[in-house]
Every structure is written in C-alpha cells, then in structure tokens.
Amino acid sequence: MTPDRDPARLESSAPIFAALGDATRLKLVARLCQSGPQSIARLTRGTPLTRQGITKHLRVLADAGLVRGRRLGRESRWELEPQQLIVAHRYLDLISKRWDAALRRLQELVEEGSA
Amino acid sequence: MGTTTTDRITKEILLKAPRSRVWRALTDSKEFGTWFQSVFTEPFRPGARLQGRITYPGYEHLKFDLVIEKMEPERLFSFRWHPNAVDPSLDYSKEPTTLVEFTLEEIEGGTLLKLVESGFDAIPLARRADALKANEGGWAEQMVAIEAYLRRNP
Numbered sequence: 667m668t669p670d671r672d673p674a675r676l677e678s679s680a681p682i683f684a685a686l687g688d689a690t691r692l693k694l695v696a697r698l699c700q701s702g703p704q705s706i707a708r709l710t711r712g713t714p715l716t717r718q719g720i721t722k723h724l725r726v727l728a729d730a731g732l733v734r735g736r737r738l739g740r741e742s743r744w745e746l747e748p749q750q751l752i753v754a755h756r757y758l759d760l761i762s763k764r765w766d767a768a769l770r771r772l773q774e775l776v777e778e779g780s781a
Numbered sequence: 782m783g784t785t786t787t788d789r790i791t792k793e794i795l796l797k798a799p800r801s802r803v804w805r806a807l808t809d810s811k812e813f814g815t816w817f818q819s820v821f822t823e824p825f826r827p828g829a830r831l832q833g834r835i836t837y838p839g840y841e842h843l844k845f846d847l848v849i850e851k852m853e854p855e856r857l858f859s860f861r862w863h864p865n866a867v868d869p870s871l872d873y874s875k876e877p878t879t880l881v882e883f884t885l886e887e888i889e890g891g892t893l894l895k896l897v898e899s900g901f902d903a904i905p906l907a908r909r910a911d912a913l914k915a916n917e918g919g920w921a922e923q924m925v926a927i928e929a930y931l932r933r934n935p
Contacts, residue, residue, distance in 0.1 A: 731906075751787075753906055753909050753910045753913060754787035754902070754906070754909065755787060756913050757901070757904075757909035757910075757912055757913055758787060758790060758901060760865075760912060760913060761864055761865065761898065761901075762790045762792075765790060765792055765896060765898070766792070768816060768817055768818075769792060769794050769894075769896065771815075771816035771817075771818075772794075772796070772806055772807075772816040772894075773794060773796055774816075775812070775815060775816050776796050776798035776802050776803050776806045777796060777797050777798050
C-alpha cells in the first residue's frame, strides 16, 4: 500500500498546509487575525501585489476553508474562518492526550520488575 | 513530551527497560492490549489485518481495525488504522488511515521509544469535528486556540 505516491490523495491530504505554505498567504492570515475583517483594498496596502494578486491568494485560502469573503455594500470584506484550524488542532490535542495516557500505561508495564 | 502540527503527533519517552522488553510489550498482541486497553483475536505479523476490541469499561462494544505494516525486530513497529473510528454505525473502511510508527533506540538507562502518528490532514474534517464533539462539550476556547496557533506560526 503506497497511498502517499498517489498524487490525487496527496493533494487532498494537505489542503491546509498547501494554503498556508506561502509567505503571502500566511501574512494575509496573520493580518486578518490581528486586525479583524478587512477589505481587499486594505489587505493590498503595504504589499507589492495588485488587488487581483491578493484576491487570488484569498481564494486559495477560502478554498481550504481558512477565510471567507462577505459582500458588504459595494465591496467584499474578508475574514478568518477559524473553525477548520481549530478543529484540526483540538482534534490532534485529543489524540495526543490519549497517546500520553497509553504510553504511561506502557511505561508502567515495561518498568515493572525491570527497574 | 512531544510536538504537534495538524498532520502528525510525535512523542518520545525514555523507558527504564531493555529494548527486548519494550519490543515484546509493543508487538505481542496480548501485551499490547494490556496498555492499549484492547484485545485482539490474532497475533501481530507484518501485513496482518486484525480487529481489536476496546476493553476500557463502558466502551467494550467498540471495535477497530488494524493493519500491521512493519516489524523490524527491536527497531521498528508500525501499523495503520482509522483513528478514533469508534462510531459503530459508520463505515470507515473507505476513509484514509493514519500511520502509527514506534521506533526503539537503546540508550543509557533504558530504551528511547519514539512514536509518530501521521496522516491526520487526510482525515475528513467532519470526522475530526465529531471526535471533538464527543469529547468536549463546549467550544469556548476556540479563539484562544487560533490565536495561539497563529502566534506559533506567524
């Protein structure tokens, strides 16, 4: 079984990483986190990119479920969609705690009588 | 005692026991079951697909599948499974699995055991959310979690 060699699967396996694996997109997420929902115009300010360029990056983030755009009058405001990241992290914390408990039981078992 | 991303869990623990003892506790399915709180009908061997049943009180009706990948004596033991596949009404067989790898290293004072479970990013987000809902009542710490994440990953 070599599922990691299957390109379709590989692609589907890391949408969050793919979306965040770019300096511009990471900065966009950080700015939305620090300053809350913002327009494209504001997000473009201070970057060397055009509005179209920023929009393209926001779409990649949106496809991964990390941000969402909402129409407000004549322009879109973009905001963080934190659910996905939170779910991913809290889920891992949960599994991680279970491993901690299991490894403690393993430790008790193997150290018993061999100390 | 470990690090996390969204895709993998890494743990390291120093066990004050010889490598041969740790290897037995990992690869003898009966011994594995004692600390993993489950029973298996068959011994572990590379390529084996077997079913475990949870022995933890209150969860005895739950079963899970395990596919043993590698058994390199006293060095590497790995298997694949569906993490947290505990809802008997769901068919997990078509969903991606995670890979659990134990590596053993002899060091002064005992055995250094490393555990890596990887592949979580492939697990449908809905499954992960279900696992959380089953385990935590509320979602009060959501914002704390995202802020902490972004601080660590600026």
